[in-house]
Amino acid sequence: MATEAFEEIAETFAFLDDWEERYRHVIELGREMPPLDDALKVPATKVKGCASQVWLVPRIEAGRYDFAGESDAMIVNGLIAILHALYAGVPVAEVPGLDAEGELGRLGLQGHLSSQRSNGLRAMVERIRRTAAEAA
Template sequence: MSTFPQNPFGSEINADDVIATMQQMRGWEDRYRQVIQWGKKLPVMPEAFKSEQVTVSGCESQVWLVSEQVDNTWFFCADSDARIVRGLIALVMAAFNGKSSEQIQQFDVDGYFEQLGLIAHLSPSRGNGLKAIVEQIKQLAA
């Protein structure tokens, strides 16, 4: 059994739910607010987990990512000191948490973010940071 929440939101929400919700939003501002709301629902990472070894490099904000594999299923706990980044982490967790290594490697993350309509509105450093988080998850699950 994982020591992390099975689902980072405390309820069932997955990549398909995120896409469906985001595609109902009218504009960038509504999407941005929704991402921040999901970030608020993301469990706060215990301070004991936050160390230099689990810091994601390539992010402008502080981002910590810890993982655990239980029976070929990956569980992640991640946090950031920036509200919007916490929301972006929530989107990543919806896609990858509770998945097998194979599912993580096969997930079309570029297509996912394209369907969310977010990348074009993120600063280059935020976009790079988001890619760094995804890359680290994929490396862990390789």
């Protein structure tokens, strides 16, 4: 089951009439994410498989998953924000089993992202799942 933050995004997407409005909303979500400290933008935190540069830094607190992230592309920052809404606060043991594809499918993103962006989104999900599984 999705987090409350992700449900809010899904409700907003359902309310917005067309993809251009949704696209602008994704970018706005990315702008609201705090920037990642430059010291954390290192090869170990960089996500391979993304067309743009993406860094994800996992944080596990009290058995719950969280992460910080940033990209050099505005739309990808928005995708990071959506993933943050989906995963932040989820018990770390539940993260690998969360149906990210199904939840993201509710937003209709796949039909509007380039194949490179879709591959990058999958790479970010896999990184999140892997880091959570390692921490569990």
